[in-house]
Amino acid sequence: MGIDLEALYIDLHRHPELSFQETRTAGVVTRALSEMGIPFEEGVGRTGVVAVIRNGDGPVVWLRTDMDALPVEERTGLDYASTARGVDPSGAAVPVMHACGHDMHVTALLGALERLAASRAEWSGTVVAVFQPAEEFGAGARAMIADGVLERFPAPDVVLGQHLTPLPAGMIGVRPGTQMSASDGLTVTLHGRGGHGSRPHATIDPITMAAATIMRLQTIVSREVDPRDVAVVTVGSVHAGLKHNIIPAEATLQLSLRYPDDAARDRVLEKVERVVRAEAAASGAEQPPTIVTDHTLPPTINDLAATDRVTTAFRREFGEHAVIDPGMFTGSEDVSWFARDSGAPLVFWFWGGVDPELFARATAAGTVDRDVPTNHSPFFAPVLHPTIERGVEALVVSAREWLG
Structure with a gap:
């Protein structure tokens, strides 16, 4: 049987x-x-x-x-x-x-x-x-x-x-x-300076930094990749903060990137890193972001x-x-x-x-x-x-x- x-x-x-x-x-x-x-x-x-x-x-x-x-x-x-x-x-x-x-x-x-x-x-x-x-x-x-x-x-x-x-x-x-x-999974940690929610001027808010980063990342495919090519930049996870009146010290993003070949991979990765670092700098971050590659798939x-x-x-x-x-x-x-x-x-x-x-x-x-x-x-x-x-x-x- x-x-x-x-x-x-x-x-x-x-x-x-x-x-x-x-x-x-x-x-x-x-x-x-x-x-x-x-x-x-x-x-x-x-x-x-x-x-x-x-x-x-x-x-x-x-x-x-x-x-x-x-x-x-x-x-x-x-x-x-x-x-x-x-x-x-x-x-x-x-x-x-x-x-x-x-x-x-x-x-x-x-x-x-x-x-x-x-x-x-x-x-x-x-x-x-x-x-x-x-x-x-x-x-x-x-x-x-x-x-x-x-x-x-x-x-x-x-x-x-x-x-x-x-x-x-x-x-x-x-x-x-x-x-x-092909695919890469990235974890990006944006470093701010935490503090009381009532005193945002005394902090460097990683949540607004993350929001700006997420929106700017969406322009990579729409404005920097040839429309005839294939590329995907997805922010699949966002984590920051534990309470409504505390500005946290860090925000973490998890990114999923997709491309048809190694040449396209190199181009997209460079653009992602540029955007992440530039948005952190624009927010006045005192420490550059940490970018870790969790996995790479051919x-x-x-x-x-x-x-x-x-x-x-x-x-x-x-x-x-x-x-x-x-x-x-x-x-x-x-x-x-x-x-x-x-x-x-x-x-x-x-x-x-x-x-x-x-x-x-x-x-x-x-x-x-x-x-x-x-x-x-x-x-x-x-x-x-x-x-x-x-x-x-x-x-x-x-x-x-x-x-x-």
Whole structure:
């Protein structure tokens, strides 16, 4: 009797875990692998799991998935909605939700391994399944590489991966070249001089400094980046002060920056640093701001030849209508570190999880942005079928292109 993938998915969705805390999730994975008789090692890159199916001579295909969830309070109303709580790196208690589909990613990979293990007579080679932690931190791939994943396991001839996205269930979105943007996460600390709220003239107010900085940062893309280019500057977090009549000494901003290549990255980073330092100086700051890079993610670049091969296989298996070029996504991923560090080609695609009828109605009404929840939304909830089946099939079809 095979794995009940629907039950497995629901269990994972009910029990999300934050980055580098995926111990229960890893346990679900290792139990399933044990039941299938697939050898594995756990604790790779802290909480990662790597499984290997060796089946004679042939290419080594890596299938990668991520396992972590987000500090989001679920509002889907599902009877299996998460009510989990966790502790974030700052020590704060936060709600936790699989708001980016990583629970579906894990489910699809386990289903694909079950099929590949059951069909060994039809293919030859080695499958390495990488269950990666901490993608949302942009740190899990580097942690596994630092833990020797490329040396301890068969090196890849190709790295394959997929991500759930708000396309109609059953659809595949894949493109050659840059599939996802590069990204940096920055923490900016603006240093003021605190004091009583009734005596602002005796202080250097970091809150007004932060407000001016946030507004000026928005002009980088609108006024300093060629409109034909892609760039994003988002201030996703602002923290300052504890009481209404106290002007604090510091304000902290967290920035998310996106760009298609390293040259654009250099340009945007220079402009961000210039704005932050200039606004601090304009506010009379006695100490320059502190700018810390929390993570750096390279662009996700699909190998041209390998992507053509996978796309052809998808169209042959699922039909021409089911495979589209979705354009470049400005979201970012750390999957490409495995390909970059190993020198293997990468193919990374998206698959849909939205009720096709809902998507069609929203498209006809021009309300997709409003009515179709996207990744990281508290309302993000893929339909179970055919999302599970298509996720499994896509991994098997793409892997078999190399395994024969």
